[in-house]
Amino acid sequence: MEAFFEWFRALYEQSGWNFVFIYEQYERERFITAMWTTIKLSIYCLLFSLVVGVVGAWAQGAKSAIVRNVMAGYIQVFRNTPPLVQILFFYFVLGTGLDRAGLMPTYDAGGYLEPMLGAFGWAVISLSFFAGAFNVEIFRSGIEAVPESTVEAAEALGYSRLMAYIYVVLPLAFRVSLPALNNNLVNLIKTTTLAYVIAVPEMMYTANQIWSDNVNVPEMMIVLFIFYVGLVAILVYFMHKWEHAMRIPGYGT
Amino acid sequence: MAWDESQPMVSINDVHKSFGELKVLNGVSFDVMKREVICIIGPSGSGKSTLIRCVNALNTIDKGSITVQGQEVHDPKLDKLELRKKVGMVFQQYNLFPHKTALENVMMAPTHVLKQDKAEVEERAYKLIKKVRLDGKERSYPGELSGGQQQRVAIARSLAMNPDVMLFDEVTAALDPETVKEVLVTIQELAEDGMTCMLVTHEMGFARELADHIYFTDRGIIVEHGPPVTFFTDAKDPRTKEFLSQIL
Numbered sequence: 141m142e143a144f145f146e147w148f149r150a151l152y153e154q155s156g157w158n159f160v161f162i163y164e165q166y167e168r169e170r171f172i173t174a175m176w177t178t179i180k181l182s183i184y185c186l187l188f189s190l191v192v193g194v195v196g197a198w199a200q201g202a203k204s205a206i207v208r209n210v211m212a213g214y215i216q217v218f219r220n221t222p223p224l225v226q227i228l229f230f231y232f233v234l235g236t237g238l239d240r241a242g243l244m245p246t247y248d249a250g251g252y253l254e255p256m257l258g259a260f261g262w263a264v265i266s267l268s269f270f271a272g273a274f275n276v277e278i279f280r281s282g283i284e285a286v287p288e289s290t291v292e293a294a295e296a297l298g299y300s301r302l303m304a305y306i307y308v309v310l311p312l313a314f315r316v317s318l319p320a321l322n323n324n325l326v327n328l329i330k331t332t333t334l335a336y337v338i339a340v341p342e343m344m345y346t347a348n349q350i351w352s353d354n355v356n357v358p359e360m361m362i363v364l365f366i367f368y369v370g371l372v373a374i375l376v377y378f379m380h381k382w383e384h385a386m387r388i389p390g391y392g393t
Numbered sequence: 394m395a396w397d398e399s400q401p402m403v404s405i406n407d408v409h410k411s412f413g414e415l416k417v418l419n420g421v422s423f424d425v426m427k428r429e430v431i432c433i434i435g436p437s438g439s440g441k442s443t444l445i446r447c448v449n450a451l452n453t454i455d456k457g458s459i460t461v462q463g464q465e466v467h468d469p470k471l472d473k474l475e476l477r478k479k480v481g482m483v484f485q486q487y488n489l490f491p492h493k494t495a496l497e498n499v500m501m502a503p504t505h506v507l508k509q510d511k512a513e514v515e516e517r518a519y520k521l522i523k524k525v526r527l528d529g530k531e532r533s534y535p536g537e538l539s540g541g542q543q544q545r546v547a548i549a550r551s552l553a554m555n556p557d558v559m560l561f562d563e564v565t566a567a568l569d570p571e572t573v574k575e576v577l578v579t580i581q582e583l584a585e586d587g588m589t590c591m592l593v594t595h596e597m598g599f600a601r602e603l604a605d606h607i608y609f610t611d612r613g614i615i616v617e618h619g620p621p622v623t624f625f626t627d628a629k630d631p632r633t634k635e636f637l638s639q640i641l
């Protein structure tokens with residue numbers, strides 16, 4: 141391992157290519173932390189955006205017109221504004237607003253109080269709602285693809301509407317939605333880079349810090365590029381595996 | 394008052410039903426006793442499906458009454474689950490759950506709805522699949538089965554709830570002529586076991602052979618009815634005569 145690090149130090153000395161985050165321990169640690177932050181951010185956002193999608197699609201079919209209108213408004217707003225503006229809005233307007241109103245719970249971070257919801261938390265919330273708005277639409281078209289007669293068959297067997305939704309509609313709608321969902325989740329991972337504007341120490345932000353300190357912009361760009369290619373490839377790999385596992389023999393295509 | 398077998402299993406009394414302006418049922422009344430097999434026939438659009446769907450509350454009615462084992466179906470306080478445990482239904486388009494195997498299709502409702510023990514339900518499901526002569530197909534998905542096989546799974550799925558009455562809405566209408574027979578045989582065996590059956594059908598030979606009573610509907614009323622012998626040979630109403638002359 142040491143030899144590997146030293147090879148990069150030598151590379152720098154001989155050629156000027158400075159992959160400082162490999163051979164300098166301090167930079168290496170913040171780089172690794174950044175990778176984990178991006179991965180964590182991606183996973184949280186993926187999961188929450190799916191929850192938003194499922195609950196939202198259910199709410200769109202609600203009896204109450206108010207609930208349906210709120211959902212429609214939410215989707216319009218989040219689909220039609222830039223995610224960069226959303227994330228800034230959440231952090232600076234909602235975050236600051238809650239702080240000023242004294243509504244933000246705090247915790248003791250070793251002598252001083254920190255808000256419960258920091259930049260990372262706001263990034264998760266804003267990005268989840270952003271991707272969630274698309275997921276709602278994706279799931280809704282999946283749900284609409286399930287024939288009413290199939291739901292009726294479940295009801296004739298004694299299923300309530302909710303149980304038919306859980307056991308019949310969702311599993312079928314999910315399969316129909318997977319390709320579109322796949323696209324949207326890839327998009328979400330790409331969008332997590334926006335968290336750098338509110339100083340979440342994820343890859344984009346940390347790369348920026350490293351190149352500011354070491355003046356190695358091209359090197360950091362190469363690494364960022366490779367990192368995101370890899371991260372998206374992993375997601376796509378699992379989504380395809382999932383799609384494959386969910387395939388029903390003799391159904392659909 | 395508790396229901397007993399001397400009373401009708403299903404009792405339909407002066408049922409009216411409209412979809413918006415369209416009056417579909419205009420006062421239909423008849424009773425079905427336990428173990429009876431009745432067939433409803435009639436031209437397309439005469440309200441046969443609507444009527445049969447009212448019996449398990451898939452459709453509501455505007456006026457009149459329908460009781461199943463003495464329990465009023467069109468009571469706003471109706472316990473739908475209680476009703477649907479008693480009344481099974483098979484549809485023209487099978488409507489199986491495509492993401493589940495044949496066996497799982499049969500097992501789903503008893504495990505999810507009745508919360509019965511899974512191992513016990515599975516054992517029963519195997520027996521039901523055997524009963525509809527699909528042993529060996531337990532692990533097949535609906536998309537891998539022929540129409541006739543799917544329809545028999547649908548019958549088994551319905552039987553898994555242990556219903557007292559079975560409703561069949563043109564269950565052979567979507568099938569190839571060769572596969573119609575296998576489904577009809579299944580229904581016949583069911584009837585011979587004593588299941589109370591209400592069938593909407595265009596299979597006149599089947600109706601003649603199996604039905605205890607035949608009802609002919611046109612424009613939302615029962616125009617003519619009787620046991621098959623008299624119904625097929627001695628129809629009085631001109632509409633019935635015309636329909637029979639077209640179909641036989």
Ligand SMILES: Nc1ncnc2c1ncn2[C@@H]1O[C@H](COP(=O)(O)OP(=O)(O)OP(=O)(O)O)[C@@H](O)[C@H]1O
Nearest residue numbers: 412415417435436437438439440441442443444563
């Ligand atoms: N949910 C509905 N909304 C509006 N109209 C309906 C609905 N269901 C049925 N109808 C109408 O009610 C009439 C009777 O329909 P129904 O399905 O009961 O006829 P049917 O006798 O079963 O005909 P078929 O032999 O073609 O199946 C038809 O004119 C149909 O268009």
Ligand SMILES: [Mg+2]
Nearest residue numbers: 441442443563
């Ligand atoms: Mg019909």
